[in-house]
Amino acid sequence: MPQHDIRADSCRIEAFTAERMRNPIPAAVNALVEGFKNGRWTSHIEPVPIPSKGEVIDLIEQAQCILFPGFFAKDILRPENLDYHLGRQLSLFYENLANQISSAIRHDCFRHNQACILCNERSYEYAAALIDSLPTIRNLLETDIEATLTGDPAAGNADEVIFSYPGLFATMIYRLAHRLYELNVPLIPRIMSEHAYHRTAIDINPEASIGSHFFIDHGAGVVVGATTTIGNRVRLYQGVTLGALSLPRDAGERLRNVKRHPTIEDDVIIYANATILGGATVIGARSIIGGNVWLTESVGPDTRVMLEPPKLVYIGEKGEQ
Incomplete structure (x- = not known):
């Protein structure tokens, strides 16, 4: 007695199922082509390299x-x-x-x-x-x-x-x-x-101006905005942001050529995770900005800006303070 070919039945079932499956590709192609051709979406469908x-x-x-x-x-x-x-x-x-x-x-x-x-x-x-x-x-x-x-x-x-x-x-x-x-x-x-x-x-905008003897220590998370000016012998640690203040919705065009990022003068050290914002903000020469400091106003030369030490709570193995 011939043995029943289970694999043949399986292939027939799979073929039958495939015929009944909806093909989503033509509709997606049409929708995508329409969006790209009518200019609603940005694309590079053009003969120019x-x-x-x-x-x-x-x-x-x-x-x-x-x-x-x-x-x-x-x-x-x-x-x-x-x-x-x-x-x-x-x-x-x-x-x-x-x-x-x-x-x-x-x-x-x-x-x-x-x-x-x-x-x-x-x-x-x-x-x-x-x-x-x-x-x-x-x-x-x-x-x-x-x-x-x-x-x-x-x-x-x-x-x-x-x-x-x-x-x-x-x-x-x-x-x-x-x-x-x-x-x-x-x-x-x-x-x-x-x-x-x-x-x-490390995110350094090509438009930024940076002097000589520039040192980024560790580096991850450093952001240097487009209109930032950095002098000579400046040192940045990881997580430092030299950025812009909160901008309006139409900032892209209205503020494109306006200084929005800070100026860091010579011999400044900025420690980890400090944030310095604003085009009018100037960090004077030889100043030191401590870790986690948030600045939106200028600092004179030879100034140290530090956060007060937080109150630490120590909890032992039994939960006792």
Whole structure:
């Protein structure tokens, strides 16, 4: 007697069930297409190229190899091959950067209904200007390394700082992105700063102005707003916010070019989780802002701002105070 094929019945049941299932895809496609085509939702369905986030991240890694030769490249570097190595790296970086800047300019022109004039030529000019700035940026980064070694006893040497300190990595990206912002390159600086935030949880707006010998200790949770001005030899600890006061609903347009974030003068130390808000707020030189302090008004030079110690309650194993 032939054995009953249970698997065949199972396949027939599954096929019958699949035929009766509702297919949600056509309706969803129609609704999504309608929303994107009629302009109700933001999209990039257009023939104009847009910068690639992946390519911008590659540019950051290329810049890191150029600014810190021998640390992140696979090649073994010697004094006699340094010229060749940097020349090759810079040539590749120059072409890739110009391509991404060209996409950013063309996309920006399209977004604002502007005629795209000499986009390719401008992209190479901006890329060349950033490369011209690399020695200055590298010199600033050296001061940032010095500040880290001076301010953190746990920092064994410069190699350790370059390899492993998130504050230096975020600062390197900020200094590159800030220069591109100065050159009026659209979109790419924010992609760069977002990558730094993703890697380090440190959020530095490319528009901020930061002096030399800048040190972020630990770093996670640090926020530096767009119109923040930071002087030289400033030290921030984790969780510090240099932000704006509560803004009205129409702040995006009305306050776009207004200073909304504080000014931190030279040699200031701001400890963990301190919050300093407002464009008119100035922290005077050599001041120290203690942990968890909330400030919306200016502080003069050589001032210490601390919270009063809270009353601590100690409870023993039996719940006795």
